[in-house]
Amino acid sequence: MSDTTQGLEIGGDDIRPMDSAFMLKVFYVFAALALLSVAISLGGKWLGRSIIMAGHSDDTTAYEVVIGNNVVVAPGNEIRFERGRRTGVARRLDLYFRWPDLAGYSAAAHDDFNHAGGSKRIVFAAIEEAMMSRDMSGRFQPIYRDLILTPGSEGPGGTRLFAFDPKSGYMNELLVVAPRAGKEPFVARCLTGPSAAQSLAPCERDVHLGDGLSVTYRFPGELLGEWKDLDARVVGKVAAMLKTARR
Numbered sequence: 001m002s003d004t005t006q007g008l009e010i011g012g013d014d015i016r017p018m019d020s021a022f023m024l025k026v027f028y029v030f031a032a033l034a035l036l037s038v039a040i041s042l043g044g045k046w047l048g049r050s051i052i053m054a055g056h057s058d059d060t061t062a063y064e065v066v067i068g069n070n071v072v073v074a075p076g077n078e079i080r081f082e083r084g085r086r087t088g089v090a091r092r093l094d095l096y097f098r099w100p101d102l103a104g105y106s107a108a109a110h111d112d113f114n115h116a117g118g119s120k121r122i123v124f125a126a127i128e129e130a131m132m133s134r135d136m137s138g139r140f141q142p143i144y145r146d147l148i149l150t151p152g153s154e155g156p157g158g159t160r161l162f163a164f165d166p167k168s169g170y171m172n173e174l175l176v177v178a179p180r181a182g183k184e185p186f187v188a189r190c191l192t193g194p195s196a197a198q199s200l201a202p203c204e205r206d207v208h209l210g211d212g213l214s215v216t217y218r219f220p221g222e223l224l225g226e227w228k229d230l231d232a233r234v235v236g237k238v239a240a241m242l243k244t245a246r247r
Helices: 020-053 107-113 193-198 221-239
Strands: 062-067 070-075 092-098 122-129 148-154 160-164 173-180 183-191 203-209 213-219
Touching (some): 070 092, 183 193, 183 221, 213 221
Antiparallel strands (some): 173 183, 183 203
C-alpha cells in the first residue's frame, strides 16, 4: 500500500444517517417552489388574457338584472363593465353593441371594441329609472324649442341641426331634430368641436321604455345619417331585453 493511502482512516462510526427533519424541510422547500411555479404559470396566463380582454367579456351567459319594477336580461358580452355582469338588483346597467349588427363583444370584434385605428362603431346604452317625466323627444316642444337658435341648418339623413342659445347652458352642443310621421320628432344632442373629435360617441338620445325606465344611448356622429334605422334597432334591441311590459 502506498504512503498516500496508509495515512487514511475510515471510521464506520463517523458515517451517520441524514437527519429526517432536515430532509422534511428540503421536501417542503421543493414542494413550495413547485407550487409557486404552477401559480406563476397560471397567473401569467390569467393576466395575459385579462390584458387582451381589456375589461371585455366574450361570455354569453344571460344575467337577470332588476332595475325598479323591471327585469332586464342581457348576455355578459353585451354588458359593458365587469361589475354589471351578475344577476341581482342594480341602479343602472351599462351595455354596448357594435354597429350595424348590434352584437356584443367577441374575439372577431376585438379591434372595433378597442377602437383600433380610430374605429368608431360602438353604440353605448345605459338603462336606469327615469328621472324626468318626458324623454328627449317629449322635451322638444316644452323645453328645447325655446333654447335653440332657428332656423338651423340641414343635417344628414333629413335631420336639422340647431345651435343652442349661449344662455341656455348647453355649451359646445347641437340639437339634432328630424320629423317622424305620427310621432314626436327624433331628437338627439351632439357635441361639437374638439369635444366631439375626442369622443367615441358624441351624440346622445334618451327614450322611455318598460315600467318607468329611461334608456340613454350614445353613438358616433357618423351614424346620424342612419338615425331612423339606428333608433328603431337600438330601442328594439333594449326593449327585447325587458321581461316587463314594454311601450
